[in-house]
Amino acid sequence: xxxxKPGRRLMHFVPLAFVHKKVxxxxxxxxxxxxxxxxxxxxxxxxxxxxxxxxxxxxxLQVAKGVTLPKAQNTLDMIDAPIVAISGRQxxxxxxxxxxxxxxxxxxxxxRVDELFNSLKQxxxxxKQVYPNKDFPGVVVLQIDQDVQAVVVKSVFxxxxxxxxxxxxxxxxxxxxxxSGGE
Amino acid sequence: xxxxIDLLMVTISFLLITAVWSHMSRINADAQVPGPPRPDxxxxxxxxxxxxxxxxxxxxxxxxxxxxxxxxxSTVDVPRRDNVVENNHVKExxxxxxxxxxxSEWKTTGQHRDATDKKFDQAVLHTDxxxxxxxxxxxxxxxxxxxRDYGAGGKTEKMPALNVTFxxx
Numbered sequence: 001x002x003x004x005k006p007g008r009r010l011m012h013f014v015p016l017a018f019v020h021k022k023v024x025x026x027x028x029x030x031x032x033x034x035x036x037x038x039x040x041x042x043x044x045x046x047x048x049x050x051x052x053x054x055x056x057x058x059x060x061l062q063v064a065k066g067v068t069l070p071k072a073q074n075t076l077d078m079i080d081a082p083i084v085a086i087s088g089r090q091x092x093x094x095x096x097x098x099x100x101x102x103x104x105x106x107x108x109x110x111x112r113v114d115e116l117f118n119s120l121k122q123x124x125x126x127x128k129q130v131y132p133n134k135d136f137p138g139v140v141v142l143q144i145d146q147d148v149q150a151v152v153v154k155s156v157f158x159x160x161x162x163x164x165x166x167x168x169x170x171x172x173x174x175x176x177x178x179x180s181g182g183e
Numbered sequence: 184x185x186x187x188i189d190l191l192m193v194t195i196s197f198l199l200i201t202a203v204w205s206h207m208s209r210i211n212a213d214a215q216v217p218g219p220p221r222p223d224x225x226x227x228x229x230x231x232x233x234x235x236x237x238x239x240x241x242x243x244x245x246x247x248x249x250x251x252x253x254x255x256x257s258t259v260d261v262p263r264r265d266n267v268v269e270n271n272h273v274k275e276x277x278x279x280x281x282x283x284x285x286x287s288e289w290k291t292t293g294q295h296r297d298a299t300d301k302k303f304d305q306a307v308l309h310t311d312x313x314x315x316x317x318x319x320x321x322x323x324x325x326x327x328x329x330x331r332d333y334g335a336g337g338k339t340e341k342m343p344a345l346n347v348t349f350x351x352x
Contacts, residue, residue, distance in 0.1 A: 037184065040188075041187070041188065041191070044188070044191040044192070044195065045191065047195050048191060048194050048195055048198065051194075051195065051198035051199065051202060052198065054202065054203075055198060055201070055202070055203075056203040056206070061207045063207075068272060068273055068274075069207070069273075070273070070274055070275065070276070070316065070317040070320045070321075071273060071274075071275040072208075072210050072320050072321075072323075072324040073324055074210070074324050074327035074328060074343060075208035075209060075210055076208060076209050076210070076211060077208060077209075078207055078208060078209055079209070108312060109312075110312070110351060141209060144316050145316065146273070146274050146315065146316055146317040146320075147315055147316065147317070148315070148316045149312065149313055149314070149315065149316070150310050150311065150312050150313065150314040150315070150316065150319060151312035151313070153316055153319065154312070154349075154351040155351075157212075157214060157349055157351055158214070158351045160214070161214035161351075166213060166214045167211070167213055167214075168211075168212050168213070168214060168349070169209035169210065169211050169212070170209060170210045170211075170212065170319075170320060170323070171207055171208075171209055172207070172208060172209065172210055172320055173205065173206070173207065173208075173273065174206040174207065174208040175275065
């Protein structure tokens with residue numbers, strides 16, 4: 001086979017005039033379009049920069065089913081801590097059931113949730129076994145639906161405090177921060 | 184050229200797969216619980232600091248009370264206007280008037296305002312049992328409105344001026 005000059009080959013050897021006219025782009029747009037590498041690389045670079053700017057190393061936290069979190073503006077970054085979720089009437093600690101809020105809602109009175117207390121206490125003891133030389137941070141994150149009543153929030157809050165978690169954080173959806181405007 | 188395009192494509196794929204579109208964050212609140220007894224250290228009685236108590240018990244007003252120990256230093260009422268925004272069943276409740284009043288109160292009565300001061304003024308939130316959680320978050324968000332400089336590790340950054348304690352009584 002002889003070496004041939006590079007160039008367009010598709011349908012060039014069809015001995016028909018109208019085909020030859022089409023493939024050479026005679027009067028119409030050519031069938032094979034060129035791709036501008038500069039524009040494509042610009043687009044790819046811009047996409048990479050955008051995605052890198054919105055990248056979060058901490059990953060996405062799972063919100064329990066049925067929980068709609070409220071939004072807040074003056075927030076802090078999430079931390080690694082046990083998550084207590086109130087989904088409907090069920091209480092979950094890191095996704096595992098740990099009691100329910102039925103009794104609190106029926107009585108409308110604040111009370112300790114024993115299953116939650118035991119679960120959190122177990123978590124605390126496990127942490128102390130893993131890190132025997134460190135001070136226990138005592139932080140727990142509450143993932144609570146926006147319509148839950150304060151009496152349930154107070155009960156869970158107090159139970160967490162009694163179980164050795166006095167530093168409680170409420171998980172919220174972050175709102176874009178407004179400009180301060182200067183003082 | 185081809186390896187560079189390959190690298191960009193792989194990077195885009197990785198970033199798209201690991202992208203986080205909903206940004207979760209947290210609002211901090213402490214519980215005031217007594218610590219363990221420490222008989223080995225001698226406790227010296229200290230003058231109690233002024234604490235801002237925010238009462239959220241009536242639907243028409245907030246009451247801001249500065250207390251020093253058991254003594255009431257000052258009291259001021261702020262009209263309660265629930266600025267509720269609902270979007271796709273997600274509610275936002277804002278109390279801009281409360282935030283502004285707390286900021287002015289802190290500027291006049293707050294004790295820890297210097298950037299070198301490691302302590303923060305304390306705010307205690309009291310609420311009734313029926314208040315929805317979204318309103319609680321709105322009030323705590325308003326309490327965190329005033330900011331102060333805080334020097335740590337040789338650099339100064341803006342921090343919330345008040346530390347919130349959620350009263351469960």
